[in-house]
Amino acid sequence: MNCEQVQQQLAVAVLDPSQALPEQDLTAHLERCDICRSALQEWTAVGQALQELPERPVPPAARRAVLQHAHQAVSPAANSVWAWLREWLLDWRNPMLPIFMGLLTTSVFALVLAMHMDLSLLPPLGLTLAGAMWTGLFAVVFYLFSVGMRQREHSWRFLAQTALVAIGIFFVITVFSPLPHAVRFCSNFSLTQPLMERLSIGGAYFVFGVLYSLVPMAIGAFVAAGRYAQHPVLRSSMAGGVFMLLLAPAIFLQCAPFALGVVLGWFGGAMLGALVGGVLGYWARHRLVRQSIEMYLFL
Amino acid sequence: MPQRSDEQLMRDYARGDVQAFEALFRRHGQKIYNLFLRFSGDPQLAEDLLQECFLRVIEARDRYRSENAFDRWLITIAINLLRDHHRRSRRRNEKTMSEEPVAPDAGNPAGTNPQLDLERRYLQDAVQKALLSLPAEQREVILLSKYYGFSFAEIADMLNITPAAAKQKAYRGMLSLRKKLAYLKEQDT
Ligand SMILES: [Zn+2]
Numbered sequence: 025m026n027c028e029q030v031q032q033q034l035a036v037a038v039l040d041p042s043q044a045l046p047e048q049d050l051t052a053h054l055e056r057c058d059i060c061r062s063a064l065q066e067w068t069a070v071g072q073a074l075q076e077l078p079e080r081p082v083p084p085a086a087r088r089a090v091l092q093h094a095h096q097a098v099s100p101a102a103n104s105v106w107a108w109l110r111e112w113l114l115d116w117r118n119p120m121l122p123i124f125m126g127l128l129t130t131s132v133f134a135l136v137l138a139m140h141m142d143l144s145l146l147p148p149l150g151l152t153l154a155g156a157m158w159t160g161l162f163a164v165v166f167y168l169f170s171v172g173m174r175q176r177e178h179s180w181r182f183l184a185q186t187a188l189v190a191i192g193i194f195f196v197i198t199v200f201s202p203l204p205h206a207v208r209f210c211s212n213f214s215l216t217q218p219l220m221e222r223l224s225i226g227g228a229y230f231v232f233g234v235l236y237s238l239v240p241m242a243i244g245a246f247v248a249a250g251r252y253a254q255h256p257v258l259r260s261s262m263a264g265g266v267f268m269l270l271l272a273p274a275i276f277l278q279c280a281p282f283a284l285g286v287v288l289g290w291f292g293g294a295m296l297g298a299l300v301g302g303v304l305g306y307w308a309r310h311r312l313v314r315q316s317i318e319m320y321l322f323l
Numbered sequence: 324m325p326q327r328s329d330e331q332l333m334r335d336y337a338r339g340d341v342q343a344f345e346a347l348f349r350r351h352g353q354k355i356y357n358l359f360l361r362f363s364g365d366p367q368l369a370e371d372l373l374q375e376c377f378l379r380v381i382e383a384r385d386r387y388r389s390e391n392a393f394d395r396w397l398i399t400i401a402i403n404l405l406r407d408h409h410r411r412s413r414r415r416n417e418k419t420m421s422e423e424p425v426a427p428d429a430g431n432p433a434g435t436n437p438q439l440d441l442e443r444r445y446l447q448d449a450v451q452k453a454l455l456s457l458p459a460e461q462r463e464v465i466l467l468s469k470y471y472g473f474s475f476a477e478i479a480d481m482l483n484i485t486p487a488a489a490k491q492k493a494y495r496g497m498l499s500l501r502k503k504l505a506y507l508k509e510q511d512t
Contacts, residue, residue: 032494035493035494035497035498035501036475036490036493036494036497038469038497039465039468039469039493039497040468040474040475040493042474043475043490066501066505067497067501069504070497070500070501070504073446073449073450073500073504074450074465074469074500076443076446076447076450077361077447077450077451077454077470078447079353079357080353080356080357080360080366081353082352082353082356082373083356083366083370085370086356086370086373086374087348087352089374090348090352090373090374090377090378091344091345091348093377093378093381094336094341094344094345094348094377094381095341097381097382097384098336098337098339098340098341098384099341175411176368176371176408176411177411
Protein backbone atom coordinates (compact mmCIF):
# COMPACT_ATOMS: atom_id res chain seq x y z
CA MET A 25 0.00 0.00 0.00
CA ASN A 26 1.44 3.36 -0.99
CA CYS A 27 1.46 6.62 0.92
CA GLU A 28 -1.19 8.26 -1.25
CA GLN A 29 -3.67 5.49 -0.48
CA VAL A 30 -2.82 5.49 3.20
CA GLN A 31 -3.32 9.24 3.49
CA GLN A 32 -6.60 9.17 1.63
CA GLN A 33 -7.78 6.46 3.97
CA LEU A 34 -6.64 8.40 7.03
CA ALA A 35 -8.54 11.47 5.86
CA VAL A 36 -11.84 9.77 5.16
CA ALA A 37 -11.60 7.71 8.34
CA VAL A 38 -11.70 11.00 10.28
CA LEU A 39 -15.20 11.45 8.87
CA ASP A 40 -16.41 7.87 8.67
CA PRO A 41 -14.64 5.49 11.08
CA SER A 42 -15.97 2.49 9.16
CA GLN A 43 -13.47 3.46 6.46
CA ALA A 44 -10.47 2.89 8.71
CA LEU A 45 -7.74 0.55 7.50
CA PRO A 46 -7.19 -2.75 9.25
CA GLU A 47 -5.12 -2.02 12.34
CA GLN A 48 -2.07 -4.15 11.49
CA ASP A 49 -1.74 -2.79 7.91
CA LEU A 50 -1.80 0.75 9.16
CA THR A 51 0.62 0.23 12.06
CA ALA A 52 3.02 -1.56 9.78
CA HIS A 53 3.03 1.33 7.34
CA LEU A 54 3.22 4.06 9.94
CA GLU A 55 6.18 2.41 11.65
CA ARG A 56 8.34 2.83 8.60
CA CYS A 57 6.87 6.06 7.13
CA ASP A 58 7.50 9.42 8.80
CA ILE A 59 5.41 11.33 6.29
CA CYS A 60 2.25 9.37 6.95
CA ARG A 61 2.88 9.49 10.69
CA SER A 62 2.89 13.26 10.67
CA ALA A 63 -0.12 13.25 8.29
CA LEU A 64 -2.01 11.17 10.84
CA GLN A 65 -1.36 13.86 13.44
CA GLU A 66 -2.62 16.56 11.12
CA TRP A 67 -5.76 14.65 10.21
CA THR A 68 -6.46 14.04 13.86
CA ALA A 69 -6.10 17.77 14.50
CA VAL A 70 -8.56 18.56 11.68
CA GLY A 71 -10.99 16.00 13.10
CA GLN A 72 -10.73 17.59 16.53
CA ALA A 73 -11.18 21.07 15.10
CA LEU A 74 -14.35 19.96 13.30
CA GLN A 75 -15.53 18.49 16.58
CA GLU A 76 -15.30 21.97 18.13
CA LEU A 77 -18.22 23.43 16.17
CA PRO A 78 -21.00 23.45 18.75
CA GLU A 79 -24.70 22.79 18.30
CA ARG A 80 -26.94 25.80 18.55
CA PRO A 81 -30.53 25.45 19.74
CA VAL A 82 -33.34 26.27 17.32
CA PRO A 83 -34.37 29.94 17.72
CA PRO A 84 -37.74 30.03 19.55
CA ALA A 85 -39.39 32.16 16.86
CA ALA A 86 -38.60 29.59 14.17
CA ARG A 87 -39.83 26.76 16.38
CA ARG A 88 -43.10 28.59 17.04
CA ALA A 89 -43.65 29.34 13.37
CA VAL A 90 -43.06 25.73 12.31
CA LEU A 91 -45.24 24.21 15.02
CA GLN A 92 -48.01 26.68 14.37
CA HIS A 93 -47.98 25.78 10.72
CA ALA A 94 -48.01 22.07 11.55
CA HIS A 95 -51.02 22.67 13.76
CA GLN A 96 -52.97 24.65 11.20
CA ALA A 97 -52.30 22.14 8.44
CA VAL A 98 -54.12 19.30 10.19
CA SER A 99 -56.65 21.11 12.37
CA PRO A 100 -60.28 20.40 11.41
CA ALA A 101 -60.76 24.13 10.88
CA ALA A 102 -58.26 23.84 8.03
CA ASN A 103 -61.16 22.81 5.84
CA SER A 104 -63.42 25.73 6.62
CA VAL A 105 -63.95 28.54 4.14
CA TRP A 106 -62.30 31.00 6.46
CA ALA A 107 -59.16 28.88 6.78
CA TRP A 108 -59.07 28.41 3.03
CA LEU A 109 -59.29 32.17 2.58
CA ARG A 110 -56.57 32.78 5.13
CA GLU A 111 -54.33 30.24 3.47
CA TRP A 112 -55.02 31.84 0.11
CA LEU A 113 -54.20 35.30 1.39
CA LEU A 114 -51.04 34.30 3.23
CA ASP A 115 -49.48 32.14 0.53
CA TRP A 116 -46.78 34.03 -1.37
CA ARG A 117 -46.85 31.37 -4.05
CA ASN A 118 -50.45 32.11 -4.94
CA PRO A 119 -50.31 33.69 -8.41
CA MET A 120 -53.72 35.34 -7.98
CA LEU A 121 -52.69 37.12 -4.81
CA PRO A 122 -50.83 40.05 -6.47
CA ILE A 123 -53.79 40.71 -8.77
CA PHE A 124 -56.19 40.58 -5.86
CA MET A 125 -53.98 42.91 -3.83
CA GLY A 126 -53.72 45.25 -6.84
CA LEU A 127 -57.49 45.47 -7.11
CA LEU A 128 -57.89 45.90 -3.38
CA THR A 129 -55.33 48.69 -3.02
CA THR A 130 -56.60 50.51 -6.09
CA SER A 131 -60.16 50.41 -4.75
CA VAL A 132 -59.11 51.63 -1.31
CA PHE A 133 -56.99 54.43 -2.78
CA ALA A 134 -59.75 55.43 -5.20
CA LEU A 135 -62.09 55.68 -2.19
CA VAL A 136 -59.57 57.87 -0.38
CA LEU A 137 -59.37 60.17 -3.39
CA ALA A 138 -63.16 60.21 -3.71
CA MET A 139 -63.40 61.48 -0.11
CA HIS A 140 -61.91 64.79 -1.21
CA MET A 141 -62.84 65.22 -4.82
CA ASP A 142 -65.64 64.39 -7.16
CA LEU A 143 -64.22 61.66 -9.36
CA SER A 144 -67.40 61.64 -11.44
CA LEU A 145 -66.28 64.93 -13.01
CA LEU A 146 -63.57 62.98 -14.85
CA PRO A 147 -64.42 61.24 -18.12
CA PRO A 148 -65.55 57.66 -17.35
CA LEU A 149 -63.26 56.12 -19.95
CA GLY A 150 -60.21 57.91 -18.58
CA LEU A 151 -61.16 56.90 -15.06
CA THR A 152 -61.54 53.26 -16.05
CA LEU A 153 -58.22 53.27 -17.87
CA ALA A 154 -56.48 54.92 -14.94
CA GLY A 155 -58.00 52.35 -12.59
CA ALA A 156 -56.91 49.44 -14.78
CA MET A 157 -53.40 50.82 -15.15
CA TRP A 158 -53.12 51.41 -11.44
CA THR A 159 -54.35 47.91 -10.63
CA GLY A 160 -51.78 46.51 -13.03
CA LEU A 161 -48.96 48.54 -11.50
CA PHE A 162 -49.87 47.48 -7.99
CA ALA A 163 -50.16 43.86 -9.09
CA VAL A 164 -46.67 43.98 -10.58
CA VAL A 165 -45.18 45.52 -7.46
CA PHE A 166 -46.96 43.03 -5.19
CA TYR A 167 -45.70 40.25 -7.44
CA LEU A 168 -42.16 41.60 -7.11
CA PHE A 169 -42.62 41.62 -3.36
CA SER A 170 -43.94 38.05 -3.27
CA VAL A 171 -41.01 36.77 -5.33
CA GLY A 172 -38.64 38.66 -3.08
CA MET A 173 -40.18 37.09 0.03
CA ARG A 174 -40.32 33.57 -1.27
CA GLN A 175 -36.95 33.40 -2.97
CA ARG A 176 -35.11 35.66 -0.55
CA GLU A 177 -34.31 38.03 -3.41
CA HIS A 178 -33.67 40.81 -0.95
CA SER A 179 -33.06 43.48 -3.58
CA TRP A 180 -36.48 42.88 -5.17
CA ARG A 181 -38.16 42.72 -1.82
CA PHE A 182 -36.48 45.98 -0.86
CA LEU A 183 -37.68 47.76 -4.03
CA ALA A 184 -41.26 46.59 -3.68
CA GLN A 185 -41.56 46.91 0.09
CA THR A 186 -40.14 50.43 0.14
CA ALA A 187 -42.53 51.59 -2.58
CA LEU A 188 -45.57 49.87 -1.04
CA VAL A 189 -44.97 51.20 2.46
CA ALA A 190 -44.30 54.67 1.04
CA ILE A 191 -47.44 54.78 -1.10
CA GLY A 192 -49.47 53.49 1.87
CA ILE A 193 -48.16 56.32 4.03
CA PHE A 194 -48.81 58.83 1.26
CA PHE A 195 -52.46 57.78 1.25
CA VAL A 196 -52.76 57.87 5.02
CA ILE A 197 -51.54 61.47 4.84
CA THR A 198 -53.93 62.12 1.97
CA VAL A 199 -56.88 60.93 4.08
CA PHE A 200 -56.22 63.76 6.54
CA SER A 201 -54.80 66.40 4.27
CA PRO A 202 -54.63 65.97 0.50
CA LEU A 203 -51.81 67.92 -1.09
CA PRO A 204 -54.05 70.43 -2.96
CA HIS A 205 -55.82 71.18 0.34
CA ALA A 206 -52.48 71.76 2.05
CA VAL A 207 -51.41 74.16 -0.70
CA ARG A 208 -54.72 76.00 -0.50
CA PHE A 209 -54.54 76.17 3.29
CA CYS A 210 -51.02 77.61 3.28
CA SER A 211 -51.98 80.15 0.62
CA ASN A 212 -54.70 81.49 2.93
CA PHE A 213 -52.86 81.14 6.24
CA SER A 214 -51.51 84.53 7.29
CA LEU A 215 -48.04 83.32 8.30
CA THR A 216 -47.29 81.38 5.14
CA GLN A 217 -49.25 83.57 2.74
CA PRO A 218 -46.34 85.91 1.78
CA LEU A 219 -44.06 82.98 1.07
CA MET A 220 -46.71 81.21 -0.97
CA GLU A 221 -47.28 84.34 -3.02
CA ARG A 222 -43.64 84.51 -3.90
CA LEU A 223 -43.74 80.91 -5.11
CA SER A 224 -45.90 80.51 -8.17
CA ILE A 225 -48.66 77.91 -7.94
CA GLY A 226 -46.35 75.48 -9.75
CA GLY A 227 -43.59 76.21 -7.24
CA ALA A 228 -45.94 75.61 -4.34
CA TYR A 229 -46.92 72.22 -5.75
CA PHE A 230 -43.23 71.47 -6.23
CA VAL A 231 -42.39 72.19 -2.59
CA PHE A 232 -45.34 70.20 -1.27
CA GLY A 233 -44.64 67.47 -3.81
CA VAL A 234 -41.16 67.09 -2.31
CA LEU A 235 -42.54 66.87 1.23
CA TYR A 236 -45.35 64.50 0.31
CA SER A 237 -43.00 61.93 -1.13
CA LEU A 238 -39.85 62.53 0.91
CA VAL A 239 -41.48 61.62 4.20
CA PRO A 240 -43.24 58.44 2.97
CA MET A 241 -40.16 57.25 1.06
CA ALA A 242 -37.86 57.88 4.02
CA ILE A 243 -40.11 55.79 6.24
CA GLY A 244 -40.54 53.13 3.54
CA ALA A 245 -36.81 52.74 2.95
CA PHE A 246 -36.16 52.73 6.69
CA VAL A 247 -38.64 49.90 7.19
CA ALA A 248 -37.49 47.84 4.21
CA ALA A 249 -33.73 48.26 4.46
CA GLY A 250 -33.36 45.90 7.41
CA ARG A 251 -31.95 42.84 5.72
CA TYR A 252 -30.64 44.57 2.69
CA ALA A 253 -27.26 46.21 2.49
CA GLN A 254 -26.06 46.75 -1.05
CA HIS A 255 -25.84 49.66 -3.47
CA PRO A 256 -27.72 52.09 -1.19
CA VAL A 257 -28.00 55.02 -3.58
CA LEU A 258 -28.80 53.00 -6.68
CA ARG A 259 -31.38 50.75 -5.02
CA SER A 260 -33.00 53.55 -3.05
CA SER A 261 -33.34 55.57 -6.25
CA MET A 262 -34.83 52.55 -8.01
CA ALA A 263 -37.29 52.14 -5.13
CA GLY A 264 -38.08 55.82 -5.57
CA GLY A 265 -38.82 55.11 -9.23
CA VAL A 266 -41.20 52.28 -8.33
CA PHE A 267 -42.89 54.57 -5.83
CA MET A 268 -43.26 57.26 -8.52
CA LEU A 269 -44.95 54.75 -10.83
CA LEU A 270 -47.49 53.98 -8.13
CA LEU A 271 -47.89 57.64 -7.24
CA ALA A 272 -48.30 58.98 -10.79
CA PRO A 273 -51.98 58.00 -11.20
CA ALA A 274 -52.78 59.70 -7.88
CA ILE A 275 -51.06 62.89 -9.04
CA PHE A 276 -52.83 62.94 -12.40
CA LEU A 277 -56.22 62.20 -10.86
CA GLN A 278 -55.84 64.95 -8.29
CA CYS A 279 -54.40 67.43 -10.79
CA ALA A 280 -56.89 66.83 -13.55
CA PRO A 281 -58.79 70.06 -12.90
CA PHE A 282 -55.57 72.13 -12.77
CA ALA A 283 -53.09 73.53 -15.23
CA LEU A 284 -50.02 71.82 -16.64
CA GLY A 285 -47.67 73.85 -14.41
CA VAL A 286 -49.29 72.31 -11.34
CA VAL A 287 -48.88 68.78 -12.67
CA LEU A 288 -45.26 69.35 -13.61
CA GLY A 289 -44.49 71.07 -10.32
CA TRP A 290 -45.95 68.27 -8.25
CA PHE A 291 -44.44 65.57 -10.39
CA GLY A 292 -40.96 67.08 -10.29
CA GLY A 293 -41.17 67.70 -6.57
CA ALA A 294 -42.38 64.17 -5.94
CA MET A 295 -39.51 62.77 -7.97
CA LEU A 296 -36.92 64.75 -6.05
CA GLY A 297 -38.55 63.92 -2.72
CA ALA A 298 -38.69 60.21 -3.57
CA LEU A 299 -34.99 60.03 -4.40
CA VAL A 300 -33.82 62.02 -1.39
CA GLY A 301 -36.28 60.32 0.97
CA GLY A 302 -35.27 56.83 -0.14
CA VAL A 303 -31.57 57.42 0.34
CA LEU A 304 -32.22 59.19 3.63
CA GLY A 305 -34.34 56.40 5.07
CA TYR A 306 -31.87 53.76 3.97
CA TRP A 307 -28.99 55.68 5.43
CA ALA A 308 -30.81 56.28 8.71
CA ARG A 309 -31.58 52.58 9.09
CA HIS A 310 -28.05 51.39 8.51
CA ARG A 311 -26.49 54.23 10.39
CA LEU A 312 -28.73 53.55 13.39
CA VAL A 313 -28.10 49.84 13.25
CA ARG A 314 -24.36 50.32 13.09
CA GLN A 315 -24.45 52.74 15.98
CA SER A 316 -26.52 50.47 18.15
CA ILE A 317 -24.08 47.63 17.45
CA GLU A 318 -21.18 49.86 18.38
CA MET A 319 -22.94 50.95 21.57
CA TYR A 320 -23.49 47.33 22.44
CA LEU A 321 -19.85 46.49 21.84
CA PHE A 322 -18.35 49.38 23.76
CA LEU A 323 -20.67 49.72 26.73
CA MET B 324 -45.08 3.35 26.01
CA PRO B 325 -42.31 2.47 23.55
CA GLN B 326 -40.92 5.32 21.53
CA ARG B 327 -42.51 5.67 18.14
CA SER B 328 -40.18 5.56 15.16
CA ASP B 329 -39.78 8.64 12.97
CA GLU B 330 -41.72 6.93 10.22
CA GLN B 331 -44.56 6.06 12.61
CA LEU B 332 -44.63 9.66 13.87
CA MET B 333 -44.87 10.97 10.33
CA ARG B 334 -47.77 8.61 9.57
CA ASP B 335 -49.50 9.66 12.78
CA TYR B 336 -49.05 13.31 11.91
CA ALA B 337 -50.60 12.77 8.50
CA ARG B 338 -53.63 11.37 10.39
CA GLY B 339 -53.85 14.59 12.39
CA ASP B 340 -51.70 13.88 15.46
CA VAL B 341 -49.93 17.21 15.98
CA GLN B 342 -47.96 15.89 18.95
CA ALA B 343 -46.33 13.40 16.61
CA PHE B 344 -45.04 16.29 14.55
CA GLU B 345 -43.81 18.08 17.66
CA ALA B 346 -41.85 14.96 18.59
CA LEU B 347 -40.34 14.83 15.10
CA PHE B 348 -39.34 18.46 15.32
CA ARG B 349 -37.78 17.91 18.74
CA ARG B 350 -35.74 15.04 17.33
CA HIS B 351 -34.65 16.64 14.08
CA GLY B 352 -35.19 20.39 14.20
CA GLN B 353 -31.94 21.26 15.91
CA LYS B 354 -29.88 18.95 13.69
CA ILE B 355 -31.31 20.45 10.53
CA TYR B 356 -30.91 23.98 11.87
CA ASN B 357 -27.25 23.32 12.59
CA LEU B 358 -26.76 21.76 9.18
CA PHE B 359 -28.02 24.97 7.59
CA LEU B 360 -26.01 27.08 10.01
CA ARG B 361 -22.76 25.24 9.41
CA PHE B 362 -23.35 25.16 5.72
CA SER B 363 -24.07 28.87 5.39
CA GLY B 364 -22.54 30.50 8.46
CA ASP B 365 -25.59 32.78 8.42
CA PRO B 366 -28.02 32.41 11.37
CA GLN B 367 -30.80 34.38 9.69
CA LEU B 368 -30.61 32.32 6.54
CA ALA B 369 -30.40 29.10 8.57
CA GLU B 370 -33.59 30.08 10.37
CA ASP B 371 -35.40 30.82 7.10
CA LEU B 372 -34.28 27.56 5.55
CA LEU B 373 -35.24 25.59 8.65
CA GLN B 374 -38.78 26.93 8.43
CA GLU B 375 -38.96 26.29 4.71
CA CYS B 376 -37.66 22.75 5.18
CA PHE B 377 -40.28 21.79 7.76
CA LEU B 378 -43.02 23.52 5.79
CA ARG B 379 -42.16 21.15 2.97
CA VAL B 380 -42.40 18.22 5.37
CA ILE B 381 -45.82 19.44 6.49
CA GLU B 382 -47.02 19.88 2.94
CA ALA B 383 -45.74 16.47 1.91
CA ARG B 384 -47.27 14.62 4.89
CA ASP B 385 -49.76 12.73 2.73
CA ARG B 386 -47.26 11.88 0.04
CA TYR B 387 -44.59 10.58 2.42
CA ARG B 388 -43.97 6.84 2.07
CA SER B 389 -42.63 5.18 5.18
CA GLU B 390 -40.43 2.81 3.17
CA ASN B 391 -38.07 5.79 2.96
CA ALA B 392 -36.16 6.41 6.15
CA PHE B 393 -37.44 9.71 7.55
CA ASP B 394 -34.07 11.19 8.45
CA ARG B 395 -32.67 10.61 4.99
CA TRP B 396 -35.78 11.99 3.37
CA LEU B 397 -35.54 15.07 5.57
CA ILE B 398 -31.85 15.58 4.74
CA THR B 399 -32.64 15.28 1.04
CA ILE B 400 -35.19 18.08 1.36
CA ALA B 401 -32.65 20.17 3.27
CA ILE B 402 -29.92 19.59 0.69
CA ASN B 403 -32.28 20.52 -2.13
CA LEU B 404 -33.14 23.75 -0.34
CA LEU B 405 -29.49 24.55 0.13
CA ARG B 406 -28.77 23.87 -3.51
CA ASP B 407 -31.69 26.02 -4.65
CA HIS B 408 -30.46 28.82 -2.48
CA HIS B 409 -26.89 28.41 -3.64
CA ARG B 410 -27.91 28.43 -7.29
CA ARG B 411 -30.00 31.53 -6.88
CA SER B 412 -27.38 33.45 -4.98
CA ARG B 413 -24.77 32.50 -7.55
CA ARG B 414 -27.04 33.59 -10.35
CA ARG B 415 -27.52 36.90 -8.63
CA ASN B 416 -23.77 36.92 -8.22
CA GLU B 417 -24.21 38.15 -4.71
CA LYS B 418 -22.32 37.32 -1.65
CA THR B 419 -25.19 36.05 0.44
CA MET B 420 -23.15 33.96 2.77
CA SER B 421 -22.15 35.95 5.81
CA GLU B 422 -18.91 37.74 5.31
CA GLU B 423 -18.24 37.29 8.98
CA PRO B 424 -19.58 33.93 10.03
CA VAL B 425 -20.98 34.13 13.51
CA ALA B 426 -18.95 32.14 15.96
CA PRO B 427 -21.54 29.84 17.47
CA ASP B 428 -21.61 30.59 21.16
CA ALA B 429 -23.91 27.96 22.56
CA GLY B 430 -21.27 25.37 23.21
CA ASN B 431 -19.13 26.49 26.11
CA PRO B 432 -20.87 24.91 29.05
CA ALA B 433 -18.13 25.51 31.60
CA GLY B 434 -17.30 29.09 30.68
CA THR B 435 -15.06 29.49 33.67
CA ASN B 436 -11.82 30.36 31.90
CA PRO B 437 -12.27 33.43 29.70
CA GLN B 438 -8.93 32.87 27.98
CA LEU B 439 -9.98 29.34 27.06
CA ASP B 440 -13.38 30.58 25.89
CA LEU B 441 -11.71 33.13 23.67
CA GLU B 442 -9.41 30.52 22.17
CA ARG B 443 -12.31 28.20 21.59
CA ARG B 444 -14.34 30.90 19.87
CA TYR B 445 -11.36 31.75 17.74
CA LEU B 446 -10.99 28.12 16.78
CA GLN B 447 -14.70 27.73 16.05
CA ASP B 448 -14.54 30.81 13.90
CA ALA B 449 -11.57 29.46 11.98
CA VAL B 450 -13.27 26.10 11.41
CA GLN B 451 -16.50 27.74 10.24
CA LYS B 452 -14.60 29.96 7.83
CA ALA B 453 -12.59 27.04 6.50
CA LEU B 454 -15.82 25.11 5.92
CA LEU B 455 -17.41 28.06 4.12
CA SER B 456 -14.45 28.29 1.78
CA LEU B 457 -15.05 24.75 0.46
CA PRO B 458 -17.05 24.14 -2.72
CA ALA B 459 -20.66 23.38 -1.81
CA GLU B 460 -20.57 19.74 -2.80
CA GLN B 461 -17.52 19.02 -0.63
CA ARG B 462 -19.08 20.89 2.26
CA GLU B 463 -22.23 18.78 1.95
CA VAL B 464 -20.39 15.49 2.16
CA ILE B 465 -18.20 16.57 5.08
CA LEU B 466 -21.11 17.97 7.11
CA LEU B 467 -23.28 14.93 6.50
CA SER B 468 -20.61 12.45 7.50
CA LYS B 469 -18.98 14.35 10.34
CA TYR B 470 -22.04 15.76 12.08
CA TYR B 471 -24.80 13.41 11.02
CA GLY B 472 -22.87 10.19 11.07
CA PHE B 473 -24.02 9.02 7.66
CA SER B 474 -21.73 6.54 5.89
CA PHE B 475 -20.40 7.42 2.46
CA ALA B 476 -22.74 4.84 0.97
CA GLU B 477 -25.74 6.54 2.55
CA ILE B 478 -24.53 9.98 1.54
CA ALA B 479 -23.95 8.81 -2.03
CA ASP B 480 -27.52 7.54 -2.05
CA MET B 481 -28.92 10.84 -0.79
CA LEU B 482 -26.87 12.98 -3.16
CA ASN B 483 -27.35 10.72 -6.17
CA ILE B 484 -23.65 10.05 -6.70
CA THR B 485 -21.48 6.93 -6.38
CA PRO B 486 -19.89 6.08 -3.02
CA ALA B 487 -16.46 6.48 -4.62
CA ALA B 488 -17.38 9.98 -5.75
CA ALA B 489 -18.64 10.84 -2.27
CA LYS B 490 -15.39 9.62 -0.79
CA GLN B 491 -13.40 11.57 -3.34
CA LYS B 492 -15.28 14.80 -2.55
CA ALA B 493 -14.75 14.20 1.16
CA TYR B 494 -11.04 13.67 0.62
CA ARG B 495 -10.66 16.84 -1.50
CA GLY B 496 -12.55 18.83 1.11
CA MET B 497 -10.46 17.41 3.93
CA LEU B 498 -7.29 18.30 2.07
CA SER B 499 -8.34 21.95 1.83
CA LEU B 500 -9.40 21.96 5.46
CA ARG B 501 -6.04 20.58 6.46
CA LYS B 502 -4.27 23.29 4.52
CA LYS B 503 -6.48 26.01 5.97
CA LEU B 504 -6.29 24.76 9.52
CA ALA B 505 -2.62 23.75 9.47
CA TYR B 506 -1.63 26.67 11.69
CA LEU B 507 -3.81 25.30 14.47
CA LYS B 508 -1.56 22.31 14.82
CA GLU B 509 1.53 24.50 15.00
CA GLN B 510 -0.10 26.51 17.79
CA ASP B 511 -0.92 23.37 19.71
CA THR B 512 2.64 22.11 19.89
ZN1 LIG C 1 3.50 6.69 3.95
